Amino acid sequence: MTAAPHNYEHETALWDAFAASAGKDASNGEPVFRWTQYTDHPTAPGPELLGDPTTALEIGFGTGRTLAHLAAQGVKMTGVDLSPVAVKQAEERYSHLGAEFVCAEILSHLAGGKSTFDAVYSIFGAAWFTAPEKLFPLVASSLNPGGRFVFSQPPAIPGAYGPQGMYKGGFAGPAMFTYRYSYTLEAWEDFMRAAGFEQVLARELDAPTPGHIGTLIVQGTRP
Numbered sequence: 001m002t003a004a005p006h007n008y009e010h011e012t013a014l015w016d017a018f019a020a021s022a023g024k025d026a027s028n029g030e031p032v033f034r035w036t037q038y039t040d041h042p043t044a045p046g047p048e049l050l051g052d053p054t055t056a057l058e059i060g061f062g063t064g065r066t067l068a069h070l071a072a073q074g075v076k077m078t079g080v081d082l083s084p085v086a087v088k089q090a091e092e093r094y095s096h097l098g099a100e101f102v103c104a105e106i107l108s109h110l111a112g113g114k115s116t117f118d119a120v121y122s123i124f125g126a127a128w129f130t131a132p133e134k135l136f137p138l139v140a141s142s143l144n145p146g147g148r149f150v151f152s153q154p155p156a157i158p159g160a161y162g163p164q165g166m167y168k169g170g171f172a173g174p175a176m177f178t179y180r181y182s183y184t185l186e187a188w189e190d191f192m193r194a195a196g197f198e199q200v201l202a203r204e205l206d207a208p209t210p211g212h213i214g215t216l217i218v219q220g221t222r223p
Contacts, residue, residue, distance in 0.1 A: 020085050027092050035123060035152040036215040041208050047073075049150045051079035051221055053118035055104035057142065059106050060125025062098075064090035071097035076103065078117070080109050080126070105128055110138035117142060120149045127218075128180050130186070131163065143222040149156035149197060155204045155216040156182035185216075192220040 016050065036044045040148040050056060053075055058067045059080035064086070071077040077099040081087055095101075102109065106126045120127045120139050122128070126152070139149050163179045183191070197220030214222040 022029075029063070029065070031072055032176075033066045033067050033093075035067040035150075035217055036205065036207075037154070037213070038215075040210055041205075043208075044205060044215075045217070048119060049148070049217075050119040051146075051148050053147070055115075055117045056119040056121065057073070057115075057117045059110075059120065059122045059126065059127065059139075060129065061090065061101075062086060062123075062125060063102070066123055067099055068094040068097055071099045078115070080104055080106055082106070096209065101201055107134055107138060108125065110135075110142050116144050118144055118147050120147070122151035122153075125151070126154050129178055129180070130151040132181060132183075132191040133194070136191055136197070138178055140196045140222050145220045145222060148219060149192075149222070150219040152215055152217045153180075154182075156184065171220070176212070188216070188218045192218065196223065197221060198223050 005217065009215050015125040023205070033051070034041065034044060034047075047070060050165045055076045056070055058077070058079045058080070061067050061081050064079060067077050067079045067090070071094065077097070077100065079090065079202055080102045080103075081090075082103070084103050087101045090099075107130065120143055136149075143149060161183050163176055163181055165177055166180055167175070167177045189200045192200040192202075200218075200220040202216070202218040207214050
């Protein structure tokens, strides 16, 4: 599957608009760590999927709440996001925790190879919106030996696989859009193994309410 052609000007505008909207909700500033889209999921895993990292990188941190949660636990945190608005808001809220926030396009940033981490993760973030055949090898090279890569996002709609365009907020107004990537569980595991990850597992966690949308969780370890 060919990766979608990105227009980062449009995508930056989209994520700026998302960050500005999310920033109006005071509850979005409270540090919390959860892999799913549900505020109360009794069977969802927690940060333990990352192992016991000393350093970690969140790619596409959005509100920064999960990053702040780990930073408050003593993990040396770095976050990368495409949105200048998101970065500014996160710095204002969480700079006292010692976290570093970087405004960058994730592929270019990881290709720079300036730092490595014990864990890299994405929660409905950059791993959903970046071609896995490009992203995953760069993530692997950004991990220390034994480091873990974990990401979560909605599962694919059956039969709808590969890059899929997404407009912001309906179909009127300025054309702010991005691409998201959806695949079967088996395909996600293949992408991970092709990038060199071991102990790979892709699964769909059921929603707490039967019949509601579940959560895709994929994990792997760098040898």
